[in-house]
Amino acid sequence: MLASSQCDKDDILSVKELNSIVQQSVKSIIDKEKLRSYVVSVKDLTTNGGNYLGTLQTVTITGKTEDGESKELRLFLKNIIHIEKEFTIVNASEAYQREGFFYRELFKYFEKIEDKYNIPVEERFNTVKGYSESNDEVIILEDVSYKGYKTGDRLKVVSLKFAELAIKELAKFHAMSFVIQNENPKYFENNIKPLRSVFKVNEQLKTHLRRSFDKAKETLDETAKLKLEFFFPKVIKKFQQCMVVEPDEAVCITHLDFRANNIMFQEIDGEAVKVVPVDYQLACFGCPVVDIIYFIFLGTDQEFRKNHMENLKDLYYCTFESFLSKFGIEAKEMYTKKQFEDDFREKLDFGLIMFIIVMPLLFARTDDVPELSVIENLAFNLDECYKDRLHGVVDDFIQWGYL
Structure with missing residues (x-):
């Protein structure tokens, strides 16, 4: 209109x-x-x-x-959209407050520090301009679509170039937490560490988990069904460990919804050349590997992971290391490669959990997109492409020994 x-x-x-x-x-x-x-x-x-x-x-x-x-x-x-009376897994007002803080204050602080260290514009963490008039009712940003930015198709596997650009920006985003911690420990303690997850582990979430896992099992063979059902009792604990992290277990600011649909991109001749992450409503202080795992499993298929997952992990840490060095910080003093690898291995099955949780929304048919207000009664009308993606995810975790 x-x-x-x-x-x-x-x-x-x-x-x-x-x-x-x-x-x-x-x-x-x-x-x-x-x-x-x-x-x-x-x-x-x-x-x-x-x-x-x-x-x-x-x-x-x-x-x-x-x-x-x-x-x-x-x-x-x-x-x-005021839906919190029906949808209690995430409080919408709290999510808007969180995103407002990022655009009104935190990203401006990022820019101030980058100015101090004379970081070239093309090497900085890329953000969309936010307006201070954003509030608990509306987030107001620059409309970058007129600059050629767009979002991809949520149903499709991302391209390797897009994935590489996204992972680089993610590494910079995480690194800025450590830069702030080094520059202004008081600000870090008062404004970064208290950013707890807006997710609520409640009966509505547990019901959605059960229904999503049951839907996933419908197209699997008997062996895979049994393995997935045997895994299910661990899901709530694993979800809490990854999404609702205690402050003493957290490492940096995390996006928590870092998927292709929340990463705008410019392209030349059909290939991505620049990306800018958006949508920080779920962002909190947590573990960085959660964002990487979430991005990989919600945006790629089994063949892509086989060919590129390890390389993307290496690209992430190299970018993280290089970006911190621009501020005179050694990555190994903040978050070692070993800690990164250990966290990735420990939390890798979070990718399976989140794929199945988000599956009813990520793969909803474009002509039948569900509403969160009725999440306990979602019809699960999914595009057929979800089956191959699901089978690949489950097969990966069977091969890797998690199932």
Whole structure:
């Protein structure tokens, strides 16, 4: 839906497609840009199964400043969906507060430190510009689609180039925790370490786990079914160990939803050349390998993992090591390669768990995307491509001895 509104400087922005709180936030941005007259265009976007905690819109504002300069603002809005009464695994308000903190404060602190060390722009952690007008109702970002950024198809296996670029950005994101810890221990203790997981391990989650595992077993052979069922009693404990980490067990800021659909990319001749991670609503202080494992198992197939998983692990740690060195920090003093390898091996079966948990959402048919408010009664109408991906994941973990 597209709506336009012609406004003078003293008018109150009134576009019916924006709620009153969001209108005031957008108006504040317009005022900061000193636009005297302007036209506002709002377009609703379909999430197509890419976002379950918000509705998405773009806002284009074209106008002139008091001195006659023409200006155009392109905004991307993620508006909260209030579903916490029905969906209790994640509190939506808490998730929006978390993401607001990242865009209003933390990424600006990243930039301040990168400025201090004269890190070249092309070597910095890549983020989308966020506006301070973001609040508990809406996240407001620059709309980077006009710069050629887009999101991929959640049903498809990622390309190797995309995976390499994503893993490099992830390593930088994790490394910045250690940079902050080194630069400002007090800020780290007060603002990073307290970022506990927004996930709630409750009966609703346990019910969803049971139903997801039962769905997974439907297409497996008898041996694989038995192995998966024997594994199931360990799932809740393993989930808690990976997603709800105690502060003394955590290492750095983690994204916790680092999948292809949350990584925008630019491409040339059909190949990714630059990526920017988005969607920090679930981010918390945790273990970095969880993000790597999550990305690999939700975005690749068995053949890809066989050919590239070990190389991606090496790329991650090399990038982590190299990026920290730009700030005069030795990686081995913060998070050793051995600790990284031990954590990866210990938590690898988290990839199996999260694949099955997210499977009903990741592989939902595009014409039948479910709602989180009815997660306990999801119909599991999945695209047929999930079967091959599932069989490959289960087979991997049987071969590796986890099942």
